[in-house]
Amino acid sequence: MRLSGGIYSVLFYIIKQERSDYMTLKEYANILLPNVSHTKEEYEAMYKDRKLPDGAIVTRFAPSPTGFVHIGGLFTSFIASTFARQTGGVCLLRIEDTDTKRTVTNGIEEIIRDLKDYDITFDEGAISETEEIGEYGPYIQSKRKDIYQAFAKYLIENNLAYPCFMTEEELENIRTKQENVKARIGIYGKFAKFRDIGIEEAIERINKGEKYIIRFKSPGNFENKVIINDAVRGKLAFPENDLDIVLIKKDGLPTYHFAHLVDDHLMKVTHIIRSDEWLSSLPIHVQLFDTFGYTRPTYAHLSPLTKKDEGGIRKLSKRKDKEAAVSYYHEAGIPKEAVKIYIMTTANSNFEEWYEKNKEHWTDFKLSFDKVSTSGSLFDLDKLTNISRNYISTMKASDLYTEVLSYSQEFDKEFYDLLTTYKNYSINVLNIEREIERPRKDIENYGAVKREISYMYDELFEKDTTQYEHKDFYNKELLTYYINNVYDENDDKQTWFNKIKEICPRFGFASETKEYKQNPENFKGSVSHICELIRVAVTNRTQTPDLYEILKLLGKERIKTRIEKFNI
RNA sequence: GGCCGGUUGGUGAAAUGGUUAACACAUCGCCCUCUCAAGGCGACAUUCACGGGUUCAAAUCCCGUACCGGUCACCA
Numbered sequence: 186m187r188l189s190g191g192i193y194s195v196l197f198y199i200i201k202q203e204r205s206d207y208m209t210l211k212e213y214a215n216i217l218l219p220n221v222s223h224t225k226e227e228y229e230a231m232y233k234d235r236k237l238p239d240g241a242i243v244t245r246f247a248p249s250p251t252g253f254v255h256i257g258g259l260f261t262s263f264i265a266s267t268f269a270r271q272t273g274g275v276c277l278l279r280i281e282d283t284d285t286k287r288t289v290t291n292g293i294e295e296i297i298r299d300l301k302d303y304d305i306t307f308d309e310g311a312i313s314e315t316e317e318i319g320e321y322g323p324y325i326q327s328k329r330k331d332i333y334q335a336f337a338k339y340l341i342e343n344n345l346a347y348p349c350f351m352t353e354e355e356l357e358n359i360r361t362k363q364e365n366v367k368a369r370i371g372i373y374g375k376f377a378k379f380r381d382i383g384i385e386e387a388i389e390r391i392n393k394g395e396k397y398i399i400r401f402k403s404p405g406n407f408e409n410k411v412i413i414n415d416a417v418r419g420k421l422a423f424p425e426n427d428l429d430i431v432l433i434k435k436d437g438l439p440t441y442h443f444a445h446l447v448d449d450h451l452m453k454v455t456h457i458i459r460s461d462e463w464l465s466s467l468p469i470h471v472q473l474f475d476t477f478g479y480t481r482p483t484y485a486h487l488s489p490l491t492k493k494d495e496g497g498i499r500k501l502s503k504r505k506d507k508e509a510a511v512s513y514y515h516e517a518g519i520p521k522e523a524v525k526i527y528i529m530t531t532a533n534s535n536f537e538e539w540y541e542k543n544k545e546h547w548t549d550f551k552l553s554f555d556k557v558s559t560s561g562s563l564f565d566l567d568k569l570t571n572i573s574r575n576y577i578s579t580m581k582a583s584d585l586y587t588e589v590l591s592y593s594q595e596f597d598k599e600f601y602d603l604l605t606t607y608k609n610y611s612i613n614v615l616n617i618e619r620e621i622e623r624p625r626k627d628i629e630n631y632g633a634v635k636r637e638i639s640y641m642y643d644e645l646f647e648k649d650t651t652q653y654e655h656k657d658f659y660n661k662e663l664l665t666y667y668i669n670n671v672y673d674e675n676d677d678k679q680t681w682f683n684k685i686k687e688i689c690p691r692f693g694f695a696s697e698t699k700e701y702k703q704n705p706e707n708f709k710g711s712v713s714h715i716c717e718l719i720r721v722a723v724t725n726r727t728q729t730p731d732l733y734e735i736l737k738l739l740g741k742e743r744i745k746t747r748i749e750k751f752n753i
Numbered sequence: 754g755g756c757c758g759g760u761u762g763g764u765g766a767a768a769u770g771g772u773u774a775a776c777a778c779a780u781c782g783c784c785c786u787c788u789c790a791a792g793g794c795g796a797c798a799u800u801c802a803c804g805g806g807u808u809c810a811a812a813u814c815c816c817g818u819a820c821c822g823g824u825c826a827c828c829a
Contacts (some may be wrong), residue, residue, distance in 0.1 A: 286828085464823070488822085531765070531766095538767095568764075578790095618791085728788055731787090733787085
């Protein structure tokens with residue numbers, strides 16, 4: 186790569202000597218790109234080298250403000266910011282709004298909000314539509330027009346860029362022609378019609394009012410190979426780029442390729458972490474860096490999250506898949522931590538094992554590029570659910586309460602009111618079989634909490650119309666006897682259970698399950714059936730967490746009321 | 754079509770030349786248990802897309818084929 190850089194410099198030297206009789210390249214550049222306030226050199230001087238500790242890397246997340254953040258964007262930004270944080274470096278947010286047609290109002294705010302929901306914040310960059318922090322800005326590309334043009338001008342002055350007057354129809358024709366003869370598609374070689382027109386002709390066309398764009402005069406040869414080292418994929422070999430790609434569009438704004446060069450160089454970004462759809466334009470990017478004599482950044486291309494769809498596997502699509510939007514997880518009440526843990530699991534396969542041993546400080550995990558999978562991972566909602574379930578099980582009741590409260594405030598007003606009215610009670614309910622060595626894992630997301638514990642609220646319990654099938658051993662007399670003569674709120678768990686066992690013989694039940702199993706015909710049921718009966722009467726469910734705890738929280742009076750209302 | 758990348762069980766994947774191909778999710782079975790959820794124990798790829806080669810030895814290296822994905826815009 187150094188060698189080719191050297192060749193380009195020699196080329197510059199020769200070209201710089203070249204003078205048209207008509208006008209100098211410098212004058213030409215001024216006509217092509219008028220109203221540029223600074224030179225490339227002046228801009229370069231404005232962006233100082235960063236003073237960062239050894240090994241610190243500078244990353245960036247560079248989304249287009251075209252709507253909500255995609256799970257892939259979350260994935261990329263999380264990884265980029267994590268790497269920067271872990272090396273004591275910088276992660277910046279740059280807004281790529283050079284496609285004015287696709288730009289959406291409030292797009293920037295939306296991106297920032299979505300990412301902030303997941304605690305992804307940036308050391309530098311846009312913080313709103315109008316404000317930004319950091320000394321390497323502006324961080325919104327539409328505000329950098331002058332800079333890109335200064336760099337393009339430099340290329341024109343060195344005969345490495347030129348105006349192209351081709352119309353859309355002409356472009357279209359070339360394309361179909363290439364398709365017909367099965368040639369490579371694009372503007373290169375003999376298809377680059379305006380590559381070598383004289384300055385005179387160009388000026389003439391401009392004077393006639395013809396519109397033009399600025400194309401790169403690619404010095405590449407398709408027959409040659411470039412070797413690029415990708416941090417996650419290793420050594421990659423591509424044909425050299427020989428496409429005269431567009432640098433500056435008709436609206437004066439740069440294309441992605443050119444903006445990438447200018448911005449990432451000026452902003453001193455060391456690591457380009459992006460999705461692998463960029464892999465194939467890598468030859469363009471390194472050629473641009475080499476042409477300017479800039480050090481190439483390290484590239485790390487991430488494989489996309491995919492989805493199985495009607496037999497085929499495809500990238501998660503922003504348009505088609507509801508789970509592609511990060512707001513989906515927010516609405517489902519999946520904890521942001523679970524989403525992040527899932528991302529880490531997919532990013533580095535050795536994370537999961539490490540996480541098991543380091544749950545409390547999992548964010549300390551050291552990500553590494555070479556452990557990043559090179560094949561696209563199928564997005565696994567089951568796995569995410571499991572992570573979510575596990576994560577919620579480790580939360581303290583009061584924290585869970587806070588999260589569920591804010592979730593329901595947004596999505597379930599009825600439940601929110603109940604949680605507010607019965608705050609301490611609710612925390613106690615959530616604390617059943619929690620904050621112990623093996624906590625329950627039956628809550629898969631915040632949205633499921635109401636469903637799990639609704640019977641603990643009279644307001645919801647009364648509305649529960651589920652009817653269970655009557656079973657032979659259901660016995661109201663037993664229940665009445667139990668609540669009036671046996672149940673004591675002050676009993677400890679063992680005593681509570683022993684008392685249930687004690688009433689078994691009185692009603693024809695076996696006090697030991699084993700005893701019942703051996704001779705079921707001798708009994709109406711066993712102690713477990715009595716528990717089931719109490720459970721159904723009091724909660725209208727056959728499955729609940731610890732009955733003892735539930736009864737205790739409900740209190741004797743409410744149990745009594747519920748038993749009285751229980752229809753057998 | 755050109756170029757590039759990928760291919761290990763239902764899923765995510767580990768192992769990168771050397772015993773029975775980790776681990777996790779899912780599924781199933783048993784145990785424990787007042788019911789669930791957990792938890793414990795166990796089952797689950799004779800085989801790493803296919804074909805050939807190199808080697809004493811290949812999921813791992815090489816070649817070819819197939820399939821999947823990406824890209825080929827004045828979109829990013």
